[in-house]
Each structure stands twice: as structure tokens, then as C-alpha cells.
Amino acid sequence: MDFRKVQVTGGNSFVVSLPKAWVKDVGLRPKDAVAVITQSDSSLLIVPRRDLREASKSEAIIEIGQGMEKDALLRQFISYYLAGYDIIRINSGKYDSSMRAFIREGIRRKLVGVEIIEEAPTGILTQCLSGYVDLPLKKAVERMSIIAAGMVTDATNVLERGRRDLGEEVIQRDDEVDRFYHFILRQLNIAIRDRSVIQEIGLNSARDCLGYRLVAKSTERVADHAASVALQARAVGHLPETFFKKLQEMSSLSTRIFENSISSLLRLDSKVAEDSISKSREVVRMEEKLSSESVALKIAGEQTASVKLILESIRRVAEYGADISETAIDMTVREPQLG
Numbered sequence: 001m002d003f004r005k006v007q008v009t010g011g012n013s014f015v016v017s018l019p020k021a022w023v024k025d026v027g028l029r030p031k032d033a034v035a036v037i038t039q040s041d042s043s044l045l046i047v048p049r050r051d052l053r054e055a056s057k058s059e060a061i062i063e064i065g066q067g068m069e070k071d072a073l074l075r076q077f078i079s080y081y082l083a084g085y086d087i088i089r090i091n092s093g094k095y096d097s098s099m100r101a102f103i104r105e106g107i108r109r110k111l112v113g114v115e116i117i118e119e120a121p122t123g124i125l126t127q128c129l130s131g132y133v134d135l136p137l138k139k140a141v142e143r144m145s146i147i148a149a150g151m152v153t154d155a156t157n158v159l160e161r162g163r164r165d166l167g168e169e170v171i172q173r174d175d176e177v178d179r180f181y182h183f184i185l186r187q188l189n190i191a192i193r194d195r196s197v198i199q200e201i202g203l204n205s206a207r208d209c210l211g212y213r214l215v216a217k218s219t220e221r222v223a224d225h226a227a228s229v230a231l232q233a234r235a236v237g238h239l240p241e242t243f244f245k246k247l248q249e250m251s252s253l254s255t256r257i258f259e260n261s262i263s264s265l266l267r268l269d270s271k272v273a274e275d276s277i278s279k280s281r282e283v284v285r286m287e288e289k290l291s292s293e294s295v296a297l298k299i300a301g302e303q304t305a306s307v308k309l310i311l312e313s314i315r316r317v318a319e320y321g322a323d324i325s326e327t328a329i330d331m332t333v334r335e336p337q338l339g
Helices: 020-024 070-081 097-109 137-157 166-193 204-235 241-267 269-297 301-332
Strands: 007-009 013-015 035-040 044-048 057-064 088-090 112-119 123-128
Touching: 007 166, 013 097, 020 035, 057 070, 070 088, 070 097, 070 166, 097 112, 097 123, 097 137, 097 166, 123 269, 137 166, 137 204, 137 301, 241 269, 241 301
Parallel strands: 057 088
Antiparallel strands: 007 013, 035 044, 088 123, 112 123
């Protein structure tokens, strides 16, 4: 650790010299500018001006190999997107209209802020817009959670007579949640690599990045379970009214727990978080009771299995809410100050 004394120049300015080795490593010369960014832990981040993200665009190139499957190509594209690349180029040896159409549709369904700026027989050129100025990370998490919570409610209602049309709609909305999930992970990965971005995306410190990554994953899993409920509900058919009302009550409680957990995170309210964790245990008891009652229902064995899968998914929604609440509680505790 290198300690340097603070000096006063001109009576009003405080000066600390920069380590010579660091100046040489980063290639600074006299009169070059550096950005000085105040961090939430009272430290200062010094970044050479040319290293700020606006200075250059990072580019990745994906070569479509012989026999590469469409899903593999899309996964590779998403990986570069999550890593924070600004420009992603796909090179192909020959024109494949079906591959192009699949990638275009995959980008539209799965990613936020990706524009196809050039398309030719030899490949596709895309640009990834930053997006965090217009859509701060916390707002993206909030929107993602609203969609996921609505999916849980609608998925349960598929079991109600006359609501079969909802099932496919719920499953399709899972793509919208995935778009926000990938967008959030991209912003967090950029922030982890470039600490000057942390405050721009609406967070206070690097520690928050880990917490929000866990929250984004839990929310994405809530949407997956909602889609599973919708899928299983279509196979169950009509349930007795009394049993359906109890299941709906369990679903409503799980959804409230999840919604309150997100609220506790955004407001850093440990009291709301603790209440959500406590209520999640009630959902577990409700699942056990309804699972036992489902055995007595006059339905086929395959339908009974689907009902139990639905109950399990609804319970998992509450448990993911409890996980988010635990993260919120962790984030209410201030980091220890050094020195």
C-alpha cells in the first residue's frame, strides 16, 4: 500500500501526486485528463479520460462454423451481449435465410436495445445500445417484476372455466421477462468491469451488483414457474370450485410476497422484507394441505400430478420472494469503513 501526503496549493486546492509506475502503465502524459469519480465508500476512482466507455466501441465477431445449430448461434450472440460488447458481427460463409430469420426473431424476443444496422449475404452487423440512461437498472427490475407477478396471477386463472386463452399468452410473456433479465445482466457486467458506470445505472456500490444479479435471476425464475403453471393448468382441466378457490388464495399470497419483496429491495425496507419471509412459511403450509386434498379429487392420475406441479411452482414463487427479501436485508447493512 502506497501512502501519499495531501498538500495544499494556492490556499484552496488539495493535491495528491499520482504513482509514477501507474502513470507509465496507463500511458499518461503531461496535460492528459483523468476523471475523478467519488465512490459511495468515500474512496475516489481515477480513470484516464480515454478509457471511459464513450471513447471507443468494443466489437465481437462470431463466425458461423460448419454445422452450427441455430440455438447455439443465438446462445453465443447472447453471451457477447451480456459481456457488454457494443457491436456484434455475425459472419457467414453462405447465405442462409432461415438462420438469419431465426437470429432476427431471437434478438427481438430475448434482448433489449439491439439494432440490426447492416445485413448482407456475408453476415449481419448489430449494435447494442447502452440503454441505462433511459432505463435505469432499478426501473428495469421493477418492470420485470410487474410482468412476472402478472404472469403468476393469470397462470392460476387458466384453471378457471372459460380462461383457457390465457395459457398461451402467459407463456409468451416469459420472453418479455427474459429480455429484461438479459438487459439487467448486461448492465451489471459492464458496471463490474467499469466502476465509473455503477452510479450511471442507478446503484451505489460494486456490492449492489451482486445483490441485483441474484434478484434478477430470482425474478426470471418466478416467470419460468408462472409459465409452468400455465402449461400444467391446460392439462388439468376444470377443478372443483372449492379447491380452485383455495389454490387461488395460495397463488395470491405468493404473488403478494414476491411483489412486497421487490418493494422492500427498491425501498431498502427491512421490515417489509422480514414480513415477506415470515409469510412465505404460510405458503409452504398451504401447499402441504392442498397437496393432500388433491389426492381425494375425482380426477385422473396424470391430472393429479399436474396439480401437484402447479402447487410446487406457486410455492417456489413465494420462496424466490423470500430470497429477494433476504438480499434486500443484506443491502440495508452499510459496508464497513476502512481505517
